[in-house]
Amino acid sequence: MNRTPFPQPQNQVESGFHYFIYGWKLLFQREFLPFVIFPIAINAIIMIGLIWLFFSSIGGLLDSFLPSWLEWLSFVLIPLIFLMILVAFYFAFTTLANFVAAPFNALLAEKVELQLTGEPLGDTSLMGVLKDVPRMLKREWQKMMYSLPRLIALFFLGFLPLVGQTVVPILAFAFGSWLIAIQYCDYPFDNHKIQFQRMRNALYQQRTMNFTFGALVSIFTMLPFINLVVMPVAVCGATAMWVKEYRRFFLDNPHSEFANADYTTSKTTAVSTEIRSNRVIPK
Numbered sequence: 675m676n677r678t679p680f681p682q683p684q685n686q687v688e689s690g691f692h693y694f695i696y697g698w699k700l701l702f703q704r705e706f707l708p709f710v711i712f713p714i715a716i717n718a719i720i721m722i723g724l725i726w727l728f729f730s731s732i733g734g735l736l737d738s739f740l741p742s743w744l745e746w747l748s749f750v751l752i753p754l755i756f757l758m759i760l761v762a763f764y765f766a767f768t769t770l771a772n773f774v775a776a777p778f779n780a781l782l783a784e785k786v787e788l789q790l791t792g793e794p795l796g797d798t799s800l801m802g803v804l805k806d807v808p809r810m811l812k813r814e815w816q817k818m819m820y821s822l823p824r825l826i827a828l829f830f831l832g833f834l835p836l837v838g839q840t841v842v843p844i845l846a847f848a849f850g851s852w853l854i855a856i857q858y859c860d861y862p863f864d865n866h867k868i869q870f871q872r873m874r875n876a877l878y879q880q881r882t883m884n885f886t887f888g889a890l891v892s893i894f895t896m897l898p899f900i901n902l903v904v905m906p907v908a909v910c911g912a913t914a915m916w917v918k919e920y921r922r923f924f925l926d927n928p929h930s931e932f933a934n935a936d937y938t939t940s941k942t943t944a945v946s947t948e949i950r951s952n953r954v955i956p957k
Contacts, residue, residue, distance in 0.1 A: 689919075690886025697911025700786055701903070709782040710906040713775040717902045720770050771905060772817075772857060776810045779909045783861040786913040791921070795865055809867075813860065816870050821853050847892070848885070854895070855888030858908040862916035868924055876920055883919075887911065 701710060772779075784795050828846050832838040855877060863873040877884045894904040 686880055686883035687886050689880075689883045689915075690890065693883075693887055693911040693915045694890040694907075695911075696914050697907040697909070700910035700914065701907050703789070705789065706782065706785060706906075706910070709778060709785055710903075712778045713771075713782070713905050713909075714902050716775045716778070717771050717905060720774070721902070773811065773814050775905065776814050776861075777807050779858075779861050779905065780806070780810055780865055782906060782909050783913045783916075784865050786910050787862055787865070787917055787921075790914065790917045810864065813864050813870065817853075817857060817860065820856075820870075820874075824849060847889075851885055851888035851892045852881075853888070854891045854908070855884040855912075858888075858891065858912040859884065859915065861909055862913045863920075863924075866924060872924075876924075880919065883915075887915065 700706065788794055828842060828849065831845075832842045834842075856874060859877055860870070860873055863876075891904060891908045894907075895901045897904075
C-alpha cells in the first residue's frame with residue numbers, strides 16, 4: 675500500500691476531513707474489493723426496492739386521503755409528501771442497509787485494520803464471522819434504540835411554530851451526523867467487543883472530529899449513486915480513525931473509561947509503536 679503522508683491535520687475539523695478522504699483512498703485498494711462489492715450490491719437492491727415502493731404507492735396514498743372533490747389539492751400535497759418521503763427514504767435506506775450489511779461492514783473493518791496494523795483480530799474464517807452475526811445484529815439494535823427516541827422527539831418538535839421551520843432542521847442534521855459517526859466508528863470498536871457506552875464516551879471526547887466525519891458521510895449519503903459507495907468509504911475511514919486515535923488506548927486499558935489525560939499518553943505510545951513497526955497511517 676502506498677504510504678505517502680497526507681498533510682498533518684491541525685485541528686479536529688481537519689482530522690474529520692482527513693479520515694473521510696482517507697476512506698476513499700482505502701476503498702480502491704484491490705485487497706478490499708471483495709468486501710466492498712457486497713455492501714454496494716445490498717445498497718443498490720434496497721434503494722431500487724424503496725424507489726419502486728414509493729412510486730407505486732404515492733398515487734394510492736393520495737387517493738385514500740383525499741376525497742374526489744379535493745383532488746385539486748394533490749398539486750399542493752405532492753411536493754410536501756415528496757419531501758417527507760425523501761426524509762423517510764433517507765432514514766429507511768440507512769437503517770435497512772446497515773442492518774443487512776452489518777456483517778460485511780464488520781469484516782471490511784477487520785481487513786482494513788489488519789492492513790494498517792499487521793495484527794489479526796482472531797478467527798477470520800467464514801464460521802468465525804457467522805458466529806459473530808447475532809452479536810453484530812444486537813449491536814445494530816442498540817444503535818437503533820439509542821437513536822429512535824431522539825429522532826421521535828425531533829419529529830414532534832418539528833410541529834412547533836417557527837422552531838420547527840428554523841431550529842429543528844439544524845438539530846436534525848447535527849444529530850444525524852453524530853449518529854452516522856457512531857454507526858460507522860462502531861464497527862471497529864465492536865470487532866474488539868468494546869461496549870457501546872464506552873465507545874460513545876470515546877467518540878464524545880473528540881466530538882468535533884467525529885461530527886465533521888459524520889457530516890461529510892451524511893452529505894454524500896444524500897447524493898444519488900454516490901450513496902451506493904459511501905457506506906464502505908465510511909467504514910474504511912472510521913477504521914483508520916480507530917487505529918490512529920483509539921486503538922492503543924483500548925488495547926492497553928481494556929476496562930478503563932476513555933479520558934483525555936489517559937488518551938494523550940496512550941496516543942503518544944501508540945504513535946511511537948506504529949512508527950517502530952513502520953505502519954503509520956498517513957496524516
